[in-house]
Amino acid sequence: MEFDFLKPIDGETLAVLKTFSAQQLASKVLFHTQDHFPDLNKITIAVIGVVENRGNARATTTVDLCAIRKELYGMFPGNWDASIADLGDILAGNSTSDTYFALRKVTAALIKCKVVPIVIGGSQDLTYALYRAYDELEQMVNLVAIDSKFDFGKEDDGELATSYLTKMIIDEPNNLFNYCNIGYQTYYNSQEEIDLIEKLFFDGYRLGEISNNIALAEPVFRDADIVSLDLNAVKSSDSGNFTTFAPNGFNGKEICSLSRYAGISDKVSIFGLFNHNSTIQESILVAQIIWYFIEGFHYRSNEYPFGTRDSYIKYIVPIEDEVLVFYKSDKTDRWWIEIPFISNVNNKLKRNTLLPCSYDEYLGACNQEIPERWWKAQRKNVV
Known part of the structure; x- marks a missing residue:
C-alpha cells in the first residue's frame, strides 16, 4: 500500500496542535496519527513532509518540519470549504532512489484520488520524483520552478539538487513538455545554460522582470502541472535563512503572491517547497506560503482544460x-x-x-x- 511509506505526525506536535482554538486551522485539518489515517475520498488537499536532503551536498541541518506545522496550523483559515489533511512524513530511505520511489508512489496515488499534494521537503531533487509520479497517468508534464538557478548540473557531480532538470530531460520516458523558470538570477547561471533554455524552447523570467510586474507569472502557472519552489529564491532578509545567504531574491510578499497564483491555477496538481533550512524564521514564511496556496486554491474557476x-x-x-x-x-x-x-x-x-x-x-x-x-x-x- 502506497501510504505505508508515510510516518504519522509525532505526538509532541499533535499535543501542541490540540492547544489551539476551534477557530484556528488545526481544528479544521485531519491528521495521520498512530490510530487513524484520513479517508482520502473526503480530502481535497494533502500536506506531506519528506525528510530527505542528501541531494543537497551543502545541507548542514537535518530536515525538521515540526515548526512549519505549528506555524501553519496556528493560523486562521480563510473562507475555505476544501477538506485538508496532513498525512505525515516520508522518511529518508536507504538511498535517495528509495525516497524517490516512496514519494512517487504516494503522490501518484493522491493525484489519482483527485487530491492535490503540498510537498514540504529537503533538497529540490525531490522534484524529479514528483515528475515521475505522472508516468502512470500517461500525460505530458509542465513544470514551473521558482528558483534563482536552472539546475542544469551534471548528474555525476553528486549535487542532485542542482542537476534534477538534466535528469528529467535525459531519462526515459521523457514526458516533460515544458519547463519554465521564474526568478532566475543571471550571475548564478552560465551563458551556456541560458542558451540551452532557448534551444529547448523552454521559458525563463529574470527576477527583475517578475518583481517589476508580478502579473507576468499568472499565465505561466495556469499551464503548470507541478510547481517547485526553491526557498533559496527568497532573499535572506525576508526568509531568515542566513545559512545559505541570499542578498537578492523575492521578498515575502512576492513569494506569497506567486504561491497564490499557483493555487488559483486549475491545472496545478502538485505544489512542492524545497531546501527548507529548518529555522524558526523560515518556518513562519513557509507556513504563510502554504496558506496562500490554499487560499488561491479556493478561487479556482475550473476553466480550461476542465471547462468548455x-x-x-x-x-x-x-x-x-x-x-x-x-x-x-x-x-x-x-x-x-x-x-x-x-x-x-x-x-x-x-x-x-x-x-x-x-x-x-x-x-x-x-x-x-x-x-x-x-x-x-x-x-x-x-x-
Whole structure:
C-alpha cells in the first residue's frame, strides 16, 4: 500500500496542535496519527513532509518540519470549504532512489484520488520524483520552478539538487513538455545554460522582470502541472535563512503572491517547497506560503482544460503568415491563445491546444507582434 511509506505526525506536535482554538486551522485539518489515517475520498488537499536532503551536498541541518506545522496550523483559515489533511512524513530511505520511489508512489496515488499534494521537503531533487509520479497517468508534464538557478548540473557531480532538470530531460520516458523558470538570477547561471533554455524552447523570467510586474507569472502557472519552489529564491532578509545567504531574491510578499497564483491555477496538481533550512524564521514564511496556496486554491474557476469553450469570446488576429486565435473568459477575463494541433504528434499533446496568455500579449498581436511563448509552444508541437 502506497501510504505505508508515510510516518504519522509525532505526538509532541499533535499535543501542541490540540492547544489551539476551534477557530484556528488545526481544528479544521485531519491528521495521520498512530490510530487513524484520513479517508482520502473526503480530502481535497494533502500536506506531506519528506525528510530527505542528501541531494543537497551543502545541507548542514537535518530536515525538521515540526515548526512549519505549528506555524501553519496556528493560523486562521480563510473562507475555505476544501477538506485538508496532513498525512505525515516520508522518511529518508536507504538511498535517495528509495525516497524517490516512496514519494512517487504516494503522490501518484493522491493525484489519482483527485487530491492535490503540498510537498514540504529537503533538497529540490525531490522534484524529479514528483515528475515521475505522472508516468502512470500517461500525460505530458509542465513544470514551473521558482528558483534563482536552472539546475542544469551534471548528474555525476553528486549535487542532485542542482542537476534534477538534466535528469528529467535525459531519462526515459521523457514526458516533460515544458519547463519554465521564474526568478532566475543571471550571475548564478552560465551563458551556456541560458542558451540551452532557448534551444529547448523552454521559458525563463529574470527576477527583475517578475518583481517589476508580478502579473507576468499568472499565465505561466495556469499551464503548470507541478510547481517547485526553491526557498533559496527568497532573499535572506525576508526568509531568515542566513545559512545559505541570499542578498537578492523575492521578498515575502512576492513569494506569497506567486504561491497564490499557483493555487488559483486549475491545472496545478502538485505544489512542492524545497531546501527548507529548518529555522524558526523560515518556518513562519513557509507556513504563510502554504496558506496562500490554499487560499488561491479556493478561487479556482475550473476553466480550461476542465471547462468548455462555450463561455469564451473568440478573437481572430491575422499576423504575418499566421492567423492567431485568442479566447477571453466571460467568467474571469483571463486570456488563452490557440496552438494549432499537429495530427502526427503524440496524442498526449492534445491537452495543450490552448495556451494561457495575457491581455498584453493579445494587444501585442494586434500590433503584429507574435507572442514568444506561442512561438516556442508551436515549435515544440512541430519538432
